[in-house]
Amino acid sequence: MKAIYKKELKSYFTSMLGYAVIAFFLLIVGVYFWGVNLSGGSAAIGDTLGNICFVYTVVLPILTMRLLAEEQKQKTDQLLFSTPVSIWDVVIGKFLAVVTIFTIPVLVICTMPLVLKQFGTVLMLKSYSTIFAFWLLGCVMLAFGLFISSLTENQIIAAVVSFAFNIVILLMASIASMMPATAIASLIGFTILLLIVAVFIFVFVRNIIVAGACWIVGEGALVVAYVLKKTLFESALEKVLGGISFYSRFNDFVSGNFNIASIIYYITFIVLFLFLAVQAIQKRRWS
Amino acid sequence: MIEVKNLVKKYGNHTAVDNLSFTVKDEQVYGFLGPNGAGKSTTMNIIIGYLSATEGEVIINGHDIFEEPEEAKKCIGYLPELPPLYMDMTVKEYLQFVAELKKVPKKERAEQIEKAMQMTNITDMQKRLIKHLSKGYKQRVGLAQAIIGFPEIIILDEPTVGLDPKQIIEIRDLIKKLSKEHTIILSSHIMQEISAVCDHILIINKGQLVAEGTPEELAEMTQGTQEVTLRVKAQKATVETILNSVKDIHRKEYLEPVEENTTEVVVYAQKQKDIRVDLFKAFAAQKAPILSMSSYSKSLEDIFLEVTEDHANKKYLAKEEKQTDKIKETEEKEEKQEESEE
Numbered sequence: 001m002k003a004i005y006k007k008e009l010k011s012y013f014t015s016m017l018g019y020a021v022i023a024f025f026l027l028i029v030g031v032y033f034w035g036v037n038l039s040g041g042s043a044a045i046g047d048t049l050g051n052i053c054f055v056y057t058v059v060l061p062i063l064t065m066r067l068l069a070e071e072q073k074q075k076t077d078q079l080l081f082s083t084p085v086s087i088w089d090v091v092i093g094k095f096l097a098v099v100t101i102f103t104i105p106v107l108v109i110c111t112m113p114l115v116l117k118q119f120g121t122v123l124m125l126k127s128y129s130t131i132f133a134f135w136l137l138g139c140v141m142l143a144f145g146l147f148i149s150s151l152t153e154n155q156i157i158a159a160v161v162s163f164a165f166n167i168v169i170l171l172m173a174s175i176a177s178m179m180p181a182t183a184i185a186s187l188i189g190f191t192i193l194l195l196i197v198a199v200f201i202f203v204f205v206r207n208i209i210v211a212g213a214c215w216i217v218g219e220g221a222l223v224v225a226y227v228l229k230k231t232l233f234e235s236a237l238e239k240v241l242g243g244i245s246f247y248s249r250f251n252d253f254v255s256g257n258f259n260i261a262s263i264i265y266y267i268t269f270i271v272l273f274l275f276l277a278v279q280a281i282q283k284r285r286w287s
Numbered sequence: 288m289i290e291v292k293n294l295v296k297k298y299g300n301h302t303a304v305d306n307l308s309f310t311v312k313d314e315q316v317y318g319f320l321g322p323n324g325a326g327k328s329t330t331m332n333i334i335i336g337y338l339s340a341t342e343g344e345v346i347i348n349g350h351d352i353f354e355e356p357e358e359a360k361k362c363i364g365y366l367p368e369l370p371p372l373y374m375d376m377t378v379k380e381y382l383q384f385v386a387e388l389k390k391v392p393k394k395e396r397a398e399q400i401e402k403a404m405q406m407t408n409i410t411d412m413q414k415r416l417i418k419h420l421s422k423g424y425k426q427r428v429g430l431a432q433a434i435i436g437f438p439e440i441i442i443l444d445e446p447t448v449g450l451d452p453k454q455i456i457e458i459r460d461l462i463k464k465l466s467k468e469h470t471i472i473l474s475s476h477i478m479q480e481i482s483a484v485c486d487h488i489l490i491i492n493k494g495q496l497v498a499e500g501t502p503e504e505l506a507e508m509t510q511g512t513q514e515v516t517l518r519v520k521a522q523k524a525t526v527e528t529i530l531n532s533v534k535d536i537h538r539k540e541y542l543e544p545v546e547e548n549t550t551e552v553v554v555y556a557q558k559q560k561d562i563r564v565d566l567f568k569a570f571a572a573q574k575a576p577i578l579s580m581s582s583y584s585k586s587l588e589d590i591f592l593e594v595t596e597d598h599a600n601k602k603y604l605a606k607e608e609k610q611t612d613k614i615k616e617t618e619e620k621e622e623k624q625e626e627s628e629e
Contacts, residue, residue: 003387007373014375079371079432082335083388084357285339287298 004085004093005100008067012101021063025105028055033112043122045113046130046254053134053247056141057170061162063101064145065155067094068277072153072284081285091146091277098142106135126256133253136266137246141166143273150280173248176241183233187226190237194218204283288313288470289334289440294343296329296494303329304340305494313439316466318485319474322595326494327474328368331444334472335365348439361390364438368445370429374418378409378428381417382435389436403431406461423454430458434465441465442472447480459484478588490594497594505590515554515563515582518545521575526550533569535562549578 012018029052036048068091071077080090113127145162152158179185194215202211226233242248246269249262289311296304304326311317321327332338334345336352336359345352350359373381382400391399404410407427412420417428426449433441446462447455462471462484475481481488482502490498498505519526523541530539535556542551556562563582570577 003384006387007376007384010380011373011375074371074374075367075369076371076373078332078337078365078367079385080388081337082360082363082365082367083385084360084390085388086357285337 001085001089001093001096004080004090005097008094008097009100012063012097017062018101021059022101022105025055025059026108028052029105029109037112037116043116043120044130044254045109045116045127046256048112049109049130049134050251050254053137053250054170056138057163057166060102060138060141061145061148061159061166063098064142064149064162065159066149067098067146068150068281069153069155069158073155077281087278087281091150091274091281095143095146095274098146099139102138102142103135106131106138109134123256129258130253133250133262133266136263137250140246140266140269140273143270143277147273147277147280150277169246173242173245176238176245179237181235181238183226183230183236186233186235186237187222190222190240191219194222204280288348289472290344290346291330291334292344292346294330294333294345295341296326296333296338297341303494304333307343307491307494307496309489309496309499311440311470311472312487313470314466314468315470315486316462316484317470317472318481318488319472319491320476320478320481320488320591321474321491322476325491325595327476327491328444329494330491331365331442331472331474332367335363335442336360361436362439364433364436364441366429366433366441366443366446368448370425370432372417372425372428372432375416377414377416378404378420378431379413381428382431385432385435389438391436399435399437403434406434406464407431408457422449423451426450426454426458430461438469440470440472444474445476446473447475447477455480478591490591492595498590513556513562513582515556515566515580516542517550517552517554517566517580518578519550519552519570519575520548520578521550521573523550525573525575526552529569529573529575530554533562533565535560535565546578 029048032048032052033045036042036051037045040047042048068077071080081087109131110128113122113124113131116122116127117124141162144165145158148162148165149155149158152161179189197218198211198215201214202208205211246266249259249265252259252262291310292308294304294307295302307326307330319327319331329338333340334347334352336356339353345359347359348362350362352359373384376384379400382403383396386396386400401410404413407430409424409427409431412424412428417425420428426446430443430446433443443462447458450458459480462473465471466484466486473481473485485502487501488499488505489496517526521529530536530552536554537557538555540553540555542553544551554562554566563580566580567577
């Protein structure tokens with residue numbers, strides 16, 4: 001694991017990618033920090049961070065796209081998996097490397113509350129818990145990008161898919177709030193979501209029966225619930241999407257609410273995506 | 288020691304490896320021979336644990352590759368068909384990375400890397416980026432990678448592909464040197480290479496083991512054919528009539544004449560009787576002088592072509608009890624084949 005970690009970290013800096021991404025990220029953060037905090041006169045670093053979450057959708061896929069895809073393309077995975085390192089070692093080593101790169105600009109952000117302190121009172125605990133949540137949110141996105149990178153040997157596809165997913169996550173809460181709140185609309189919304197999940201399952205296991213069965217069971221449960229207790233579905237879509245959205249949970253932190261459940265929620269997703277990445281690699285060995 | 292038992296690998300409906308079983312004994316060089324797409328690389332990838340098998344087991348020094356992959360992998364060094372190189376690393380960085388992956392103790396790392404670089408003759412290149420190396424050097428770096436850790440078993444998938452003749456000889460020498468302390472499995476579709484370095488040959492076709500044994504054993508099993516190259520000072524037509532009068536010739540093949548007014552011909556015949564005597568007498572009787580005559584027994588190539596041709600169902604397995612029957616069968620088949628050719 002250590003070997004993979006070191007190698008991966010080094011490759012970010014031999015290829016310039018590391019420098020470029022860090023510089024770009026810091027540029028955006030700097031501009032917003034100046035605009036919102038310094039010029040706008042806000043003492044909360046969360047105001048800046050809440051505004052720059054969109055940077056994740058663009059920057060993080062670029063960091064993760066080549067992690068596993070490139071190994072497959074260059075056939076260097078044959079080296080990794082013919083030596084006594086486990087797939088988990090490889091995945092975790094790579095994840096930690098990309099997290100390290102991503103942590104560098106976050107550390108720079110950590111100095112910003114200190115700067116603000118020069119001009120007045122700053123709620124330090126709130127600032128740093130927000131930064132921590134911001135960092136953890138980034139880690140979830142990185143884990144997802146790593147997973148997508150394990151599915152393909154084409155870096156560009158990996159980047160585009162992660163990008164698309166990130167956009168959906170970013171906009172999920174606001175899309176949900178625009179939906180009509182009636183029960184039937186929620187039912188339709190859930191049906192569409194279920195369909196997306198089923199397609200995902202199909203892509204993953206390549207078995208139409210399994211995917212179909214999952215969809216039918218889920219849809220059946222939805223319809224039964226709808227018939228039995230219609231009130232349950234009123235504005236349910238908005239609640240559910242808002243609830244699972246990574247960003248609406250992050251906004252909790254921005255408003256000063258250190259929510260342990262959200263932290264666990266993020267960590268669960270990190271583990272889940274890493275697990276899926278391992279499974280995707282395992283699957284390739286079998287097919 | 289590697290034991291492969293009833294290995295099956297299916298890709299959807301396509302069976303790449305079909306019930307393959309063999310044993311690789313210590314400190315020998317095994318040649319893994321087969322036409323393109325016979326399942327050589329797939330088998331090797333399963334042995335080293337890169338791919339999983341649909342059925343069957345692979346046991347390496349007592350460790351099952353599917354059950355205890357880490358223990359099993361410690362005993363193996365592997366050079367895949369395409370050397371697994373990171374282009375933006377220098378040779379030394381790369382080998383250091385490999386040594387770490389293979390969990391070589393820190394104290395021994397520098398020494399082992401040095402030794403591996405010396406053996407593969409890349410010490411001068413250690414500070415170069417791998418992407419700037421030529422194909423031959425890349426191949427050698429790949430080989431150095433397989434050697435690092437000095438595992439008991441070294442598996443090389445087509446190690447000489449794309450190299451020039453001098454480099455091929457160097458790699459062969461290296462393999463011979465390594466074979467004194469390591470078990471080596473070598474795959475190739477080039478027969479000369481296999482016969483030059485291997486103690487033991489496994490020929491597979493369509494995922495099945497079709498021939499196994501030492502080169503001598505295989506030669507004995509098939510009886511082989513003899514091949515005589517003649518240079519005769521006569522016109523092609525004359526040579527043709529003379530050769531037609533000689534019995535037992537299976538096939539002849541005319542080559543480009545090397546000297547003026549001569550005919551160059553290769554004659555193939557069964558091995559039981561030395562055809563050279565008959566040839567000499569026949570040409571002498573017609574007063575056509577033979578300028579040179581050289582004989583070469585090409586049995587391995589023949590075996591290879593026989594067992595790997597389409598619809599072939601011949602097998603030369605050393606353990607087979609009904610060997611003699613099989614040989615007869617083969618001979619009959621050969622004859623039929625030649626009849627149809629004529």
